Amino acid sequence: VTPQPDAPRHVVASSAEADTVLRRLAREGWTLRSGFALPDPSWDVGGSRLILHGRVADDDLETAQLAVLAAARGAGVVAVVDAESPAGRALVDDLTRLGPVNQGADGSDVITNLIPEQRALLDRLASGDTIAAAAAAEFLSLRTANRRIAEARQLFGVRTTREAVLAYLRQRQRQPE
């Protein structure tokens, strides 16, 4: 329906989290721009792979409106806001109307919270590598690999690595990225 791939929408609680998200998005080829105002002449900016980011104060509904408008016009947004504040609630409410919203480190969508290293490890485990082999292939120490996998287990809320791998595969299947 939409010609371009959907632009990402992130609502995070702190600048540090925003930086993590932005760094990853920059690596993936998005253009970052500070502030939510969108002066571009064309209404639809979906083709320009643009990410607007900034902070929304608790009662700052104007900024929240700008962010929503930018998102509606096809830009990606990364907003630093207290999700329980009035502006945060309203922002998330409207952004959700546009499509999925990634919220901080939680949300049922565990997969987006996995760091690339973890995804790579889980992918390798799913395709039959041992943890040691996967760690070596990803240039990680066994200790680090185990720690990453333990974090993934925790995120998925499962006891065993095998369950984590399967949960990862199932989620990835449900929402191909």
Added chain:
Amino acid sequence: VADEPELAARTVLRQGPGLVVLTGPPGCGRSTLLRKIAASVPGPAHLGGGLAMLSSVPALALSRAVRARLPGDDVHLLAEAVRSRVRGGLLVLDDVQHADPATLAALPHLARSCRVLVALRTPHRVADDELRDAATAWLTVPPLEPAAAGALARSTAGGLDDAAVAAVLARAGGNPLAIIALARQAAAGRAPVGEDIDQVAYALATALADLPRAARTALAALGLLGRPARAELLGTGAADLLTAGLVTAEPGGSLLPVSAYVAETAAGLLDGPARAELHARLAELTPPAESARHLAAAGDVAGAYRRALAAADRAAGGERASLLLFACGLAVPADPRVRIAAADAALGAGRPLEAAAVLEPLALVPPSATTVALEAAVLRGEALLQAGHAEAARDAVRPVPDTAAGPVVASRDRVLLLAALSLEPMSALDLADKIAASHPDPLPGIAAALAAVRATHRLPGWEDALSEAAFGPPAPGRHASPGSSSARAASSSGVPGSARVPASAQVAGPARVAGPGRVGDGPDSGGDPLVTRWSAWLLVEHLAADGRLLESAHAAGRAAVSAGEALAYGWQTRFLAAADWALALHGHYLDLPPTSPPGSGPGSLPGSSPVGETDFGALAAAGPAVTPPGLIPAPGAPGLDTSGLDASGLDASGLDASGLHAPGLGAPGLDAAGSGMLEARQSDLVDVDWDGAEGVLRRAANLTDRAVPAEALGYALAATALIEADTGLLAAARARLDRARLDRGRLDRARLDGGRFDSARFDSAGLDRAGSGAAGPGGADAAEADRSGSSRGGAAVPLHPAAAWVARETAWLDGQPDRAVHASGGMPAASGHGFASGSASSGPGPAGSMSGPGPAGSGGLLAGLHAITGQWAAHDLGVPGAAEIPVGLPGAARRTLTAWALGSGFGAAAEGWRPVALREQIRCLIAAGLTETDRDRAVAALLEAERLADRAGLTVLAGRARRGLRRHQIHRDTRSPRSHGRLTQRELDVLRLVADGEPTRRIAGQLGISAETVDTHIRASMRKLGARTRTEAAALAFAAPEARLEPFQPSEDGR
């Protein structure tokens, strides 16, 4: 889902230009349906819609759809600009309630030349007249059907059990948004899942803000009431709610919120004073019992107190107890008489701790020994005794002088005697003689206490004495007490239960009418229900301790019926759970699907000759246990036939009259448990037979998280976990037991907090649920509190004695003999358990020699089972088992332990178990097979064990028998036909468990095969799938898009 509007919309949109409006309340699934229709209608779809914060940006909703800037100031230009872009496509606008005026004005124009599909939420503030005029079709999205709602909850959170799903659905109603949010929240117990629920509450709140004020108040009132209500009660707003699709009309004319959760949210939106005011108004309009709670919530405690007393006068059973306890718990000085009445009712309802607590302020101080105080003292003694605090009970009644009134002295003597029985069983005999002498014509209470002493010491005829105290003297023409030998003869000869009907069936109707208080005593007794129920409980536990499980179940079932008739649900659940436990252990009526032994086809049993089909038949004819199901002595519901049921006052009208069906009334947990239980029993009563494993599991699910006596929970837990463990669901059994340890810790703490557990429960989960959810997220915080409670209560608490044995047995079945070799939790295998009162008795007779109606069952049989499990664990570990045999065991257990000590005689022991417990019979046969030196006889025993276990569905024991058989080179040929590279059913079974993270050992236990076979299956499937690791194999089988789930030739696979 929602087939009708979908079809209608598609039909309209196929025909050419037109406007289809989908409308419905918040969270009803409009957007989902919108997308579904858009995807199924030919032509490109242009998706747009309003945004709440941008509802004043001209033409924004349309700009989103056509991805272009649009002229917002001229409607005709705007419509033309959109039309030129949409052309033959489909224009789809969501959230039109947030659309800007320009978009709204353009829609009628567009509808003339384009196909337009929009969604509009109700309530909304949009002037929709023009839209209505222009609409080709105006469709309302209906609430989800229950089946679809259940499916949605399950697909949202796969791990939820039936009880949790039911709870979610009860609260969410047919509202998909609420279902998803609440199901996620329910599943979040395992991993933190963020605060979707708050965002959902926000979305609902913004929607509800568009309602007119009167309608908002009406919805809030529904939320506070927690039940359907008549439109008159809700005022003028009711009509708006109906229009908005937020409530539906019940057949009777009452209005019912489509989603209770939405109504709660509406109530939560009120601020404190407004809520108090609404409560006050509801209090004027509701019946007294409900009104009292509303008054309390509105802050008028004195009024609430008076209203609760008035309501209690008209209620009976558990309902009356709840009301009186509620009144005494209010912050007003309660009349001592009221306290006594509350304690009396609480005792009658099986809530002794609360009874004792409510009397605490009346503690006896010698100079002020008024009649009331004396009465309170003996009643408190009785309550403490029943709660298992024998010493405290003795202290409570000691100050009562001999000069007090006759009945008071009798009650005192009864408490003293039973306390002594619990604390010093031997001295109780002397005391009993003395008391018998001083009461030549004993009141029922004294008689029951004397019977208890006889029972504890197993003096001849104890069953009859106790049974008489419990059920009254045996009526002529009826078979004697369930404990007596004649009853046993009756059951073994298969006399239908209806032969005993009359006495127990006729009661309830008149009893219910008889008035408050000690209403509806046991049918057969005419005595004090406290005494009769308590005696019945003793009888049940003593019989179980002696291994007379069927009789125990029978007595429990009978007592449950009479407790149910008197609306004493606490006692009823307790008796039902005890009956379930006895029958689960007995094992002959579990009705589990038989497991077929691997390769049971002809010719695959090389050594099967010693035990042939004829043996099977012979076995079926012997013993009371194997009477055909239709003729068994109705253990679940003794002697009630359908006509008796009709007379028994279980009918709905009777319930409504007593106000029991209004969920907002009493402690809601209890009410729900009560009526749920009632429904469950009602169906069971018609069906004379016990409902087997399925019924046990269902009842256990009903009990979870309800305020029921710990005894009931303990027995229900033991029965459920035993069934799960025996059928191979070892992880489930283990999880259940672990959870119970934590819960028990929590429960105990809550009880210690002043013994007002139930009223606390009411406050947080009941009427005021909406109030506590006021902050926004509905009743979310009750669940939250539960969860934090369970994580806080990290310390493991000893389980109920029956559950403690099941925990140990589960460890053994699970292939962890090291965890089963010693009784855990500081529970000495041979003695009691210190569960109720100080009962680590070293006295004679079974360790169940204590008074409180708790513990008797913990002694004999359980001590024997503990010892037997210990022997098995030691055997598996290859270490010598404990040499000593506990005293006072039932015959079968004693013979088994003797056989363990001697290394022979298991055959006879197995015979001894046959009428007692099937699984123990099987275990003895396996033991015989393992210890027997003669190969033929060993094989015969093992084959019989295998057959019995397979037939009864006891997978794990069947696996043990097969393991024994392999030692004698008897192998089952389990090979399927050549599968040519595809997975067999068995390999899939194994892989599924691998994917669930189960270790090999547990997979073996679950499927009743050896760990080596499990490994073989896994290796074979890895080879077939080309997987290098187990994880990869599981991933390929279950997570790959092209999952190869079709097993090879399922029909010929032998399973």
